[in-house]
Amino acid sequence: xxxVAQLKVWRGAPPEEGHxxxxxxxxxSGNSVLDGLRYIRSHFDRTLALRFACxxxxxxxxxxxxxxxxxxxxxxxxxxxxxxxxxxxxxxDWIRDVVSEIGPPDERLxxx
Amino acid sequence: MRNLETDVLVVGAGxxxxxxxxxxxxLGSRVILADRGLIGRSGATVMAQMTVAAAMGxxxxxxxxxxxxxxxxxxxxxxxxxxxxxxxxxxLECVREMDTWGVGWARAEGQLTPVMAPGHDRPRCVYVxxxxxxxxxxxxLRTQVIRSPLVQRVGxxxxxxxxxHEGRCAGAVGVHLTTGEAVTIVAGAVVLACGGLTRLYAxxxxxxxxxxxxxxxxxxxxxxxxxxxxxxFFPIGHLAPRMIGMxxxxxxPFRYKLGGRLLNGLKEEFTHRYGTEDGGRYTITRxxxxxxxxxxxxxxxxxxxxxxxxxxxxxxxxxxxxxFGPVVDRLAKNGIDLAKTPIEVAxxxxxxxxxxxxxxxxxxxxxGLFVGGEAVGGANGANRLSGNAITExxxxxxxxxxxAAQAVSVLAADAVADPVASASRIERVRAQAQRLxxxxxxxxxxxxxANTAAAIDExxxxxSRKVGPFRTEAGLREGLDGVRALATRFHAAxxxxxxxxxxxxxxxxxLRNMTLVAETVTVAALERTESRGAHQREDxxxxxPNWTLHLESRLAGPTDAIALVQSQANPQIALARVPVNAGVxx
Ligand SMILES: Cc1cc2nc3c(=O)[nH]c(=O)nc-3n(C[C@H](O)[C@H](O)[C@H](O)COP(=O)(O)OP(=O)(O)OC[C@H]3O[C@@H](n4cnc5c(N)ncnc54)[C@H](O)[C@@H]3O)c2cc1C
Numbered sequence: 001x002x003x004v005a006q007l008k009v010w011r012g013a014p015p016e017e018g019h020x021x022x023x024x025x026x027x028x029s030g031n032s033v034l035d036g037l038r039y040i041r042s043h044f045d046r047t048l049a050l051r052f053a054c055x056x057x058x059x060x061x062x063x064x065x066x067x068x069x070x071x072x073x074x075x076x077x078x079x080x081x082x083x084x085x086x087x088x089x090x091x092x093d094w095i096r097d098v099v100s101e102i103g104p105p106d107e108r109l110x111x112x
Numbered sequence: 113m114r115n116l117e118t119d120v121l122v123v124g125a126g127x128x129x130x131x132x133x134x135x136x137x138x139l140g141s142r143v144i145l146a147d148r149g150l151i152g153r154s155g156a157t158v159m160a161q162m163t164v165a166a167a168m169g170x171x172x173x174x175x176x177x178x179x180x181x182x183x184x185x186x187x188x189x190x191x192x193x194x195x196x197x198x199x200x201x202x203x204l205e206c207v208r209e210m211d212t213w214g215v216g217w218a219r220a221e222g223q224l225t226p227v228m229a230p231g232h233d234r235p236r237c238v239y240v241x242x243x244x245x246x247x248x249x250x251x252x253l254r255t256q257v258i259r260s261p262l263v264q265r266v267g268x269x270x271x272x273x274x275x276x277h278e279g280r281c282a283g284a285v286g287v288h289l290t291t292g293e294a295v296t297i298v299a300g301a302v303v304l305a306c307g308g309l310t311r312l313y314a315x316x317x318x319x320x321x322x323x324x325x326x327x328x329x330x331x332x333x334x335x336x337x338x339x340x341x342x343x344x345f346f347p348i349g350h351l352a353p354r355m356i357g358m359x360x361x362x363x364x365p366f367r368y369k370l371g372g373r374l375l376n377g378l379k380e381e382f383t384h385r386y387g388t389e390d391g392g393r394y395t396i397t398r399x400x401x402x403x404x405x406x407x408x409x410x411x412x413x414x415x416x417x418x419x420x421x422x423x424x425x426x427x428x429x430x431x432x433x434x435x436f437g438p439v440v441d442r443l444a445k446n447g448i449d450l451a452k453t454p455i456e457v458a459x460x461x462x463x464x465x466x467x468x469x470x471x472x473x474x475x476x477x478x479x480g481l482f483v484g485g486e487a488v489g490g491a492n493g494a495n496r497l498s499g500n501a502i503t504e505x506x507x508x509x510x511x512x513x514x515x516a517a518q519a520v521s522v523l524a525a526d527a528v529a530d531p532v533a534s535a536s537r538i539e540r541v542r543a544q545a546q547r548l549x550x551x552x553x554x555x556x557x558x559x560x561x562a563n564t565a566a567a568i569d570e571x572x573x574x575x576s577r578k579v580g581p582f583r584t585e586a587g588l589r590e591g592l593d594g595v596r597a598l599a600t601r602f603h604a605a606x607x608x609x610x611x612x613x614x615x616x617x618x619x620x621x622x623l624r625n626m627t628l629v630a631e632t633v634t635v636a637a638l639e640r641t642e643s644r645g646a647h648q649r650e651d652x653x654x655x656x657p658n659w660t661l662h663l664e665s666r667l668a669g670p671t672d673a674i675a676l677v678q679s680q681a682n683p684q685i686a687l688a689r690v691p692v693n694a695g696v697x698x
Contacts, residue, residue, distance in 0.1 A: 013612055030354030030447065041565040041615065049613045053154040053319040058357035059247065060153045060319065076356050095290060096613045107151050107265040109114060109288045109295065 002026050003081040007036055009048065010087040013096040020085075021045075027079040032056065033086065034063050034074035037098070049097040050074075064089060065098045113294045113549065115542060118144040118264070119520040120513070121284055121299035123271045124326070126155035127502055128485025128509030129305030130253035131206065135513030136303070137262035141520050144297060145263055148270035148289065152254040154321050155307045156486065157505060160246035161359035163229055163237030164217075165499030166207035167200065171223040174236055176200045183500060186231045187465075187493020188645045189660045190339060193693055194472050195491040198511065199504050206506035207238065215252040216240050229498040230398070237499040242438055243359065249502065269295060271325070272552055272621055273673045274302060274333040274481065275545045281333060281481035282541040285548050289618065292610035294553050296545035298538050300520035301480045303512045304329060304468065305505075308486040310343070312630050313461035313580070314572040317349060317360045323622050324629035326487035330468045331628065331666065331683075332673045335476035338489040338662040338690065339466030340629075341636035341647045344496055345581040347401035348374070349460030351419040355446045362439075363422060363457060364498075369435045374401065375421040375454065376413040382420075399648065402459040402581050409458075419458030424450040459581055463501055465492045465646060466636075469664065474512035480519060484512035490662070494645025551677040556605030564602065564619030571598055571626055579634050584651045588638045595634060599627035599682045628683055635685050636663045662690045 005025045012018035023044055025036040034052055041048050053060035056075050063074035066087040074086075092100035101108075120136040122129045125147035133145040147154055167174040179200040184191050211217055217238040218225050226235040240248035257263050271286040275298075283298040309324030310316040327337055348367065350360040366372055374396070376382045383396050386404040396404070405420045415421050424432060429451040433440050440450075448455060467489030474482045485505040492500060527534035578591025602623045610617040640663060642656035643649050667676070668686035676683055 028354070030352075032354065032356060035354070038565075042563070042569050043566070046563045046565040046616055046619065049615050051613065053149045053321055054159055055319065056354070056356050057159045057319075057359065059158045060149065062150060062153070096611070099613045101290060103150060103267045103290070107267045109266050109269060109290070109293075110116065110264065111114075 002028060005036055005079040005081060006083040007040065008083055008085045009037070009040070009098060011048070011097050014094060018094075025079065031079045032075045033065070033067055033072075033077045033079060033084065036079050037074060037086070049095070049099045051099045051102075062102065064102060066090060113296065113546070114288065116144060116295065116297045117299070117538065118142050118297065119300045119524075120144075120303065120516045121146065121297050121301075122303045122305060122513070123284065123329070124155065124305035124307060124485070125151040125265070126305060126307055126485060127157035127249055127253060127505035128487070128512070129303070130250075130257050131506050131509030132303045132305055132484050132513030132516070133263045134253065134256045134260055135510045136517040137260040139514060139517035141262065141300075141517040143260075143263040144266060144299070145257060146266045146269040146271060146286070146297070148268070148321055150267050151257070151265045152250040155319060156322065157502065158246045158250040159317070159319065159359065160249075160502060161243040161362065162245060162364070163227060163239045163499045164207060164245060164249075164502045165229070165232065165237050165497060166204045166503055167236060168204070168207065168224055168226065168238065172234065174234060176204060178233060179236060182232050183492065183497055186495045186497045188495060188655065190342075190493030190644070190662065190692060192490035195470075195488070198472055199491045199500060199507050202511060203503035203507035206510055207503065210249065210252055210506070213252050213256055215248050231497045232499070243362070245502070270618065270621065271329065273548055274329050275541060275548060276333050276478060276673070277541045277544050280479045283545055285545050285552070287553065287610060287617065287621070289613055292612050292614050292617070294549045296542060296549065298541045298545065300523045301482060301516035303482045303484055303516050304487055305484040305509055305512070306487055308464040309629050309633070310461040310464065312572065312575045312626055312633070313343075314569075314576040315349065315351070315458055316461040317346065318461070323626045325625050326468065326483065327629045327632065328625035330476065330481070330483070331632070332676060333478055333481060334667075335478045335481055336469045336664045336666045337467060337632060338469045338664050339493070340489075340632045340665055341640050341663065342465035342494055342645060343461055343633065344463040344465060344646045345402055345459040346462040347398045347405065347459050348422060348457040349462070351415070351456040351458040352417040353447060353455070355448065358442060358446070360460060361462065366424070366436070370424060370427060370431070373423045373426065374404075375423055376408045377415050378413055379421065382408050382413070403648075405457075405459060406582055415456045417456050417458070419456045421454040422457045423454035425452065425454060427451065463496055465489070465494065465496055472511075473515040474508055475515055482512040482516045484509035494647065548673055551674045552605075553610065554605065555607050555609055558602065558604045558606045558620070560607060562602065564616050564623060567598055567602055567623055568619060568626065571595065571623070571630060574598075575630055575633075579630070579637060581646070581648060583637050583647070583649050585638065588634055592631065592634045592638065595627055595630045596682060598623070599631070602627070603680070603682065632665045632685050635687060636665060639663055639687055661692060664688045664690045
C-alpha cells in the first residue's frame with residue numbers, strides 16, 4: 001500500500017540560519033523516516049546531508065534527528081501520511097542539514 | 113589541511129581494526145585508529161547478532177584440527193591452509209582473551225553453551241544473549257581500546273588513498289567528514305581493516321560503510337587481491353515487511369528450531385521443483401534454497417517484493433514463544449506476528465570470501481601495508497562457515513596489529529641510528545601525501561545534474577541482477593558494461609570544494625571505490641568458468657579440478673595513485689592465475 005509523507009526538512013549549514021524545504025515522499029507501510037530521507041537523496045536532491053551507517057539494524061545509533069520536535073532514531077520512526085518536521089538535534093552543534101556533531105569529544109580529529 | 117603523524121595507522125574500527133589497535137599499542141606503538149563513522153559502531157561487527165566459531169572444548173571435546181577440517185571442507189579446496197589454521201588457532205586464543213575481557217559468552221551453570229551451526233561437525237559456536245553477540249564484542253573491544261593510552265581514536269575520518277613512498281606504505285590521506293577538510297597521516301605502518309563489499313548489491317546485510325574501500329585502497333597501492341568472485345549470499349535474508357533493529361539473517365535459527373515453509377508467490381511449496389523435498393522441516397541447503405528462490409522469481413512466481421514467503425503459520429503461537437521468547441515481542445514491535453502472517457525472504461549479499469592477498473603475518477606485497485578482518489582473502493576459500501567471520505576479524509586483526517608494530521620498531525631503530533634521515537623521510541612522505549590530496553580533492557568537472565546517490569543505487573541494481581549468486585557469461589558481460597559506463601560517467605570529481613558533511617563528495621569517493629571493486633568481482637567471475645562454492649556459473653555447472661587455483665587481481669597500468677587519479681581512463685584490472693598454498697603474498 002503506497003502513501004505519501006510530506007517531509008519538511010531543515011536545510012543549510014552554519015553560518016547560514018537554515019530553512020525548511022518540503023518534499024513529497026511515497027512510502028510503503030513500515031518504511032522509516034531514514035528511508036524517506038534516503039529517498040529524497042536518490043530522487044530529488046543528492047546534496048541533502050544525512051548521517052547513518054547500519055540503515056535498519058539500529059546498531060550504529062548515528063541517525064538521531066528530531067521529528068516534530070522530539071529526538072528519535074530516524075530508522076525506528078515510521079513514515080506517516082502527513083506532514084513530518086525533520087530537524088538536527090537541538091542540543092548538539094549543527095553541522096549541515098539534519099546532521100549534528102554526535103561523535104564523542106575524545107574521538108574527534110585532533111587539531112594537528 | 114590537517115597533518116597527523118603516528119607509528120601505526122589502523123583504518124577501520126570494527127572487530128579487526130580495534131583488535132589491531134589494542135595489539136599494536138600493547139607492543140609499544142603509538143596508534144591512530146580511524147573510522148569513517150563512529151568508533152566501533154559503523155561496520156559489520158556491531159551488527160552481527162549470531163555466533164562466533166572457536167574450538168573452546170567446553171563443555172564437550174573439540175580441537176583446532178576439527179575446526180580447521182570443517183573450514184577447509186567448506187572452502188572447496190580454495191582455502192589458503194596456513195591462513196585457515198591461523199583463523200582457527202589464533203582465533204581461539206582471541207575468543208578466550210575476549211572472555212577474560214568480560215564479553216560474556218553465554219554460559220549455563222558455569223559452562224559455555226556453544227551451539228551447532230551448518231557445516232560444523234559439533235556445537236562450536238559461542239554467542240552473547242539475546243541476539244547480542246556483535247554489540248557485546250564491539251563494546252568489549254572499544255573498552256580495551258579506550259584503556260590503551262597509546263591509541264588515539266578518530267571518528268568521521270574517511271581514508272581515501274594510501275601513501276606509497278619509495279615502495280613502502282607510509283601513511284594515508286583522507287577527508288574529515290565533519291568539516292570537509294583534507295587530512296594527511298604519516299605512519300610507519302598501516303593496517304587496512306575496512307571490512308567487506310556487500311554494499312555493492314541492492315539486497316544486502318551491509319551498512320553504508322561496506323562498499324569495499326579496503327580492496328580499492330589496496331589495489332591503488334599496488335597490493336593484489338585474490339578470490340574476488342566469491343561473494344557469499346545468504347538465501348533467506350529478510351525482505352519485507354520493513355524490519356528494524358533485527359539482523360536480516362535472523363530467520364536461520366527460526367528455521368533450525370521450528371522448520372518453516374518456503375512458499376512462492378502463489379503460496380505453493382516449490383523447492384521440490386529443484387530437486388529438494390522440503391517437507392516442512394526445511395533441511396534444504398543454502399545454495400539450493402538460493403537457486404530455487406531465484407528460479408521461482410525468474411518464472412514470475414515470486415512474492416510481492418520479489419522473493420519467497422517464509423511461513424510459520426502452521427505453528428501454534430505457544431510454540432513460537434517457547435522457542436523465541438523476547439524475540440517474538442521485538443517482531444511484534446515491527447508489526448510482525450508469525451502465527452498470523454508469513455514474511456518475505458530473498459537471497460542477500462552477506463559476506464565476502466575474497467580480499468587482499470597476505471602472508472601469515474597479514475603482510476601484503478607492499479612493505480608497511482598489513483590487512484586484517486574480512487578485507488583479507490584466502491582463509492575461507494570458496495565458502496565461509498557461519499561463525500568464522502568474527503573469529504577471523506579477531507585473529508587477523510590481532511596478527512596485523514602485531515606485525516605492524518614490529519615493522520615500526522625496525523623503522524624506529526633506523527631513526528635512532530640516523531635521526532636526520534628519518535626526519536627528512538617524514539617530510540618527503542608528507543609532501544607526497546599533499547600532492548595526492550591535490551590530485552584527489554580538487555574540484556573536477558562532474559556535471560551538477562549527475563546524481564551520485566542515484567548512481568550508487570544503479571550500481572547496486574546492476575550487481576544484483578548481473579553479478580549475483582547465479583551467473584552467466586552474457587549476464588556478466590552486461591554487468592561489466594554497466595559498471596564501466598557508470599565509472600566513466602562519474603570519473604570526474606564534483607565541481608565544488610568539499611563542504612562540511614558533504615554527501616556528494618562522500619558518494620563520489622564511494623562510487624570511485626565501488627565501481628573499481630565491482631569491476632574486479634565481475635572480471636574474476638567471468639574468467640572462472642566453473643561452479644564452486646559461492647561462485648555459481650549457470651553456463652558452467654559443476655566444479656572443475658583445473659580451476660583449483662586463485663584468480664589474483666591487480667591494477668593494469670599505473671598503480672601510482674596520483675597518475676591514476678589524473679588519467680582520463682577508468683582503471684583496468686589484470687588477472688593472473690595463482691596456485692593455492694603457494695604463499696600468495698610471498
Ligand atoms: C548483519 C550481519 C550479521 C553477521 N553475523 C555474523 C555472525 O553471526 N557471525 C560471524 O562470524 N559473522 C557474522 N557476520 C560477518 C562479520 O560480522 C564480519 O565479517 C566481521 O565483523 C568483519 O569485521 P571487520 O572488522 O573486518 O569489518 P567491520 O566490522 O565491517 O569494520 C570495518 C570498519 O571500517 C570502516 N571503514 C570502511 N572504509 C573506511 C574508510 N575508507 N576509512 C575509514 N574507515 C573505513 C567502517 O566504517 C567499519 O567501521 C555478519 C555480518 C553482517 C553484516
